[in-house]
Amino acid sequence: MVPLSAAGAALLDEIVEIALMPGGPTERAEALVEPLRRITPCDAVLVTVFDPERRLQAPLLRHGYSAAVSQALEAPQFSEDVERAGLLGPRPPVRLCDLPVPAETLPTWSRCMYPAGLREGLGAGLFTRDGRYLGVAGTQSADPTPATEEAVALLDHAGPWIAHAIDPLRTVSAIAALVSDAIAGVALTRAGTTAPLSGLPGHPLLRLGTPLITAATTPASAENPLATFLCPADDNTDAETDLFRVSVLNCPPEPPGYLRKVVLLSPAPYPYGLCREELEILGLLIEGWPHIRIAATLGTSTPLLADCIHKIQTKLHATSHHLAAARALRRGLYVPAALITRALSERC
Template identity: 35%
Template sequence: MSARAIISEITGIVAAPEPLAVRAEAVLTTLRRRLRFDAGRISLHDPERRLQPTLASCGYDQRLLEYFDGPELVHNVELLGLHRRATPVRISSLPIRPAELPLWAEHLHPAGFREGIAVPLRTTDGRYFGVFSACTESATPICDTTCGFLARTSTVIAHAVDPMRTIAAMAGLVTDAVAGVVLTRGGNIEALPGLPGHRLLAPGSPVLAEAISCYRDGDSRAGFLTPTRPPDPPGYLKVTMLTCGEQLPHHLTAIIVLHSPGDLRHLSHREMTILGRLITGGTVEQIAAALRIPQSAVNAALEQARTKLGARSSAAAVMRAADLGLYLPPPPVPGCVASDSALRLDGTFPTT
C-alpha cells in the first residue's frame, strides 16, 4: 500500500462520523498494513493525572497494556522528550541508551520486541496530546523512509484522533455561540477550538463555578443565564454546559459555552433571580430575606413568571425555567470568587 494511499485512507477516517475510539482503531489498522509492525498503540496524554491511557492498541498482552496505562509511562515519554519533539524516534537511534529507558529495558525487550518507533501527535498549532507507537519482533532497524513517512503523516494521524475535534463538533450544536472553554477533570479550563475565551468563563468566576457545579451534580446538559458585563451592552447571555461523554477517554470532561439567550419570555431580572433561587432549593422566606423584599413580592414575581412561562402552577414554572435555562443562579458563597463578580439582585445591571 503506497504512502499516498495510506494518507488518503486516514484522511477518509478523519471525515468519518465515528466515535473517537473507532477512528483510532481504523487508523491503527491502516498503519499496520503499511508498516507491518507486530504491535502498536495510540495513546492520549492526561496531564492532570500524569497518565497516557490507551485509545487503541493491537499485539500487546494484557500485562503490557496495564503498564502502558499506569503512572510510569509518562516518565518514559519525558525521558525521550516526546512531549517536546515534532519528529519520530526509533529504538535503534534513541537519544539515550535503550538500557536507560525502563519501558524498553524492563518491559518491551523482555516481551520479545527488538525494534520500535514512537511518533508524537500534535495539532497543527503545535499542541501535544498523545503518541502513536509501534514495535517489531525483528531487530532490523526501522528505515529512514519509514521515519520520513511517519513524520509526514503524523499531522493527519493526530487530526484523526484529536479529542478536541469531537469536542468542537459538540460545541457546534450550540447556536449563536460567542465564547467557550473546555472543563477538565481537575476543574481547570482549556481553550475550545473555534471559539474565543471570555472573562465570564475565567477561573474563579461565578459563571464558571455554577457550570462546574452543574457538571458535578451529574447533569449531562445544563443551561442558565448571566448578565453581561461592561464593555458589553446591558443584557444577558445563556451559559450551556455539555458533558463530553464516556466516548472520550481523556481528562476533558465538559464544554461550557456562552451564547445568545434566545427568547426570555419577557421575564424580569427579579423574576429570573427568584426562579434561580427556587431551582437551587431556596424557600420563599429565604428568598425574601436574601433580596430584602416582602414575601408577598416574591410570590407576586413568581405568579408573573408562571404566567409568562405558560405554566399551570408555580412548581411547574420553576421546572420549566430550569428546563429552558431561563433563570439566574444565586451568587456563590462569599469568599469563593472575587467580590467584583457578584450579581445584583435588585433588578438592575451591574455598572462597574
C-alpha cells in the same frame, strides 16, 4: 528525510482520509491499525493520548500486545519512559536503536516488552498543526531489524494527521457545534481550568474564576447532559436584552478524560415577559431555597416576594411555584444563585 515512494504517498493519503473521518477519536484510532502496520513490518501497534493534568499517557489503541505488556502501558512508569525517550518534544520519529538513552534503561521496555519477545520499535510524538502535544504513535516488532528511513519519513509526515484523528478538542468542538447560535465558548477540564474551542472565541464572562464558570460547575449543571440557564451580560443594567443563554454540555468519557464540559454563550431566548428579578427568583426556587431565605437574599419582604411569585406563575401559566420552577428549568429561563450579585431592593 528521504522522499516518499508512490506506495508511501498512497499510504499517507489513506491515513489522511481516516483522520478526516467523522466519529470519535477511538473509532479513528482503530481505523489506523492497518495503515500503521504497513508503515513498517510490526507485531504491535500503539496510540496514546496525553493527559496534561495528570502527566500520563492514556492508551487509546493497543493492538498485538500481551496482557502483561498492555497492563504496563497503563502504568505511570510508561509515561516516564516516553518522556525519557524524548517523545514529549517535537522531533522526528525514533527507532529503538536511535533513542537518546539506552533501551535497557527504560523499565517498560526492559521488563515488559523485551521479555514478551519484542526487539525493535518506531515511535513519534504526536503534535497538532498548532503545536499542541497529544500523545504517541508507535509500532513494535519481534524482528530486530530497524525500520527503514522511508518508514521514519512516512511516520513523520503522518504524525500531524494521526494527531488530528485523536484530538480530543476536535470532539469537544463538534459538541459545541450542536448549539448553532453560540457566539462564544470554552471547555472546562477536570482540574477546573479552561481550554479554547476551535471556531469560537472566548468571552470575559467565561474566564477562569468568574461567577458564570462557578455556576456551570455546580451539581445542578452536572446532573444533565445539557443544562441551560441565563447570565446577565452586564451588572449595570436590568434590560432583558442584556442577558445571555448559557448552555453547559457534558463531554464524552473518552481518553484522556480531562475535558469535562463545554460552556457556550448564545443570545437569550424569548423571556415570556419575565424581568431580571423574576428570573433570579426562579433560579433560587429551582435550587430549593425557602421563601424566607429568598426574600432575605434579594433584600425584599416576604409579601412582596409572594406577589412576585404569583406574577411569575401567571406569565408561565403555572398553577404553583413548583410547576413554574419546573417549566423555567426545562426552558433555561432562570438566573442561578451564583450569578445573583445585587439585591432586589437596589434595583427597584
